[in-house]
Amino acid sequence: MPTNRLEAFSDGVLAIIITIMVLELRTPEGFDLAALWHTTGLGLLTYLLSFVYVGIYWNNHHHMLHLAQKVSGGVLWANLHLLFWLSLLPFTTGWMDDSRLARVPVVVYGVNLLAAAVAYWVLQRAIVAAAPENAGVARAVGRDVKGKLSPVLYLLGCGVAMLSTGPGDVAAWVGVAVFGVVALLWLVPDRRIERAVSELDSTKGTVTTTP
Secondary structure (H helix, E strand, O other): OOOHHHHHHHHHHHHHHHHHHHHOOOOOOOOOHHHHHHHHHHHHHHHHHHHHHHHHHHHHHHHHHHHOOOOOHHHHHHHHHHHHHHHOHHHHHHHHHHOOOOHHHHHHHHHHHHHHHHHHHHHHHHHHHHOHHHHHHHHHHOOOHHHHHHHHHHHHHHHHHOOOOOOOOHHHHHHHHHHHHHHHHHHOOOHHHHHHHHHHHHHOOOOOOOO
16 A cells, blocks of 8 residues: 555644644743743753654654555554654653653653654564565665664663652753753764655656755
């Protein structure tokens, strides 16, 4: 079966996830920067981190499905599995914010990110196995160094956060910073994916432009 309905459904879910997260932000109780930071500052930071993660998954998901030619029932379920973990981001982000970076919420947020990463890998494998025409996905991913490094860093961030003795202490902030480092790694475009997409489009007689 083609990939267009899968892409459309996934795009809609990711858009809703972002909308829910921004609606969780609280309006400042005052009218100066101090009030903004005290009421909403941490929420803005955690929202920004989660927004970047959702954007990264949307970007990579788009490129991967662009390379895929066919999907199967297994791919549909693997995609739902990924969307399930991503749909929990508003909850884990909000809990981390409300707790002012307490130990358990930060660790749960890291576990959420780890589970989403594993789910994306499962989806990737399911797409490759769905049809011979999807072999381009495996070739574009290659050794997937960032995909293998990310779970290690998520576990490292969770481990550091476990050392936290109170909300918002150094260990909690370091744990969140490690999650931010993973996001920065994925912000750097993977030229192999973009090259594979361009080559595929050229064979179809289309032109792809990248930002």
